[in-house]
Amino acid sequence: MLFFSFFKTLVNHTVTIELKNDISIRGTLKSVDQYLNIKLDDIQVLNEDKYPHLSSVKNVFIRGSVVRREAGLAKQGGGQGRV
Amino acid sequence: MNPAEQPPSTQDGNVLGGAAVPQPGPPQLPPQMFTTAAQLLDLTDKKLMLVLRDGRKLLGVLRTWDQFANLVLTETKERYYVEAPSPAGPPRKLFCDIPRGTFLVRGENVLLLGEIDLDRDDEDPPGYVEGPVEEVFEIQKRQESERKQSDKTKARKAGDFWGGELEGSGEVLF
Numbered sequence: 403m404l405f406f407s408f409f410k411t412l413v414n415h416t417v418t419i420e421l422k423n424d425i426s427i428r429g430t431l432k433s434v435d436q437y438l439n440i441k442l443d444d445i446q447v448l449n450e451d452k453y454p455h456l457s458s459v460k461n462v463f464i465r466g467s468v469v470r471r472e473a474g475l476a477k478q479g480g481g482q483g484r485v
Numbered sequence: 486m487n488p489a490e491q492p493p494s495t496q497d498g499n500v501l502g503g504a505a506v507p508q509p510g511p512p513q514l515p516p517q518m519f520t521t522a523a524q525l526l527d528l529t530d531k532k533l534m535l536v537l538r539d540g541r542k543l544l545g546v547l548r549t550w551d552q553f554a555n556l557v558l559t560e561t562k563e564r565y566y567v568e569a570p571s572p573a574g575p576p577r578k579l580f581c582d583i584p585r586g587t588f589l590v591r592g593e594n595v596l597l598l599g600e601i602d603l604d605r606d607d608e609d610p611p612g613y614v615e616g617p618v619e620e621v622f623e624i625q626k627r628q629e630s631e632r633k634q635s636d637k638t639k640a641r642k643a644g645d646f647w648g649g650e651l652e653g654s655g656e657v658l659f
Binding site: 406410421423433434435436437439441445455456457458459460461462463464465467468 | 519520521523524525527528534536538540542554564566592593595596597598599600601602605606608610611
């Protein structure tokens with residue numbers, strides 16, 4: 403519940419999610435749930451050339467189990483790391 | 486409770502008897518917003534790009550789901566992206582779509598779901614052209630098996646280093 407509450411405070415902030423398969427996605431955090439599944443709006447894939455399949459995708463739902471780490475903007479209090 | 490007292494409002498939390506001015510808390514967002522159901526409800530009946538843990542990309546319309554992110558997709562196409570090495574010059578970037586019909590996907594295999602922006606969907610992915618299915622499929626199969634081999638070796642070496650099997654070792658993550 404702790405991290406769930408933490409993520410709730412980050413709603414509408416820009417965050418960068420790094421997935422376990424090395425894709426990094428930056429977007430606006432719109433929603434989170436108890437499993438730490440994440441919804442991001444207006445995404446930008448940071449290593450775009452390696453991953454072309456998300457070129458026409460604006461919003462994503464990311465399953466919590468595939469997230470390696472999440473980084474918020476520095477001025478909003480730094481990031482949380484988890485393995 | 487003294488009937489004359491106002492019952493504390495849900496926003497005030499620890500305030501007893503109205504002594505202190507309540508601090509403004511974080512903006513009160515509707516609690517239903519924060520469930521898997523709420524997140525996936527927005528995506529229902531929309532054309533989605535589903536990326537699975539083994540690297541497959543499925544395009545389809547999300548019909549239904551549950552709390553584990555088990556999904557039912559209809560009109561599904563499996564899309565493959567390859568860089569075909571070409572003897573003269575840069576590799577040709579090809580993609581192809583294979584129609585698959587209706588899928589039920591178990592939630593644990595889902596990596597991410599992306600809502601496809603229909604305006605941008607008409608264009609080919611940047612740098613890629615549609616290629617013949619047989620060719621793309623063959624190249625993809627070959628590259629996949631090569632990568633699986635090297636991933637297995639890497640995972641085994643990592644496991645040896647750390648003294649045991651790692652979570653998800655041997656499984657191809659994209």
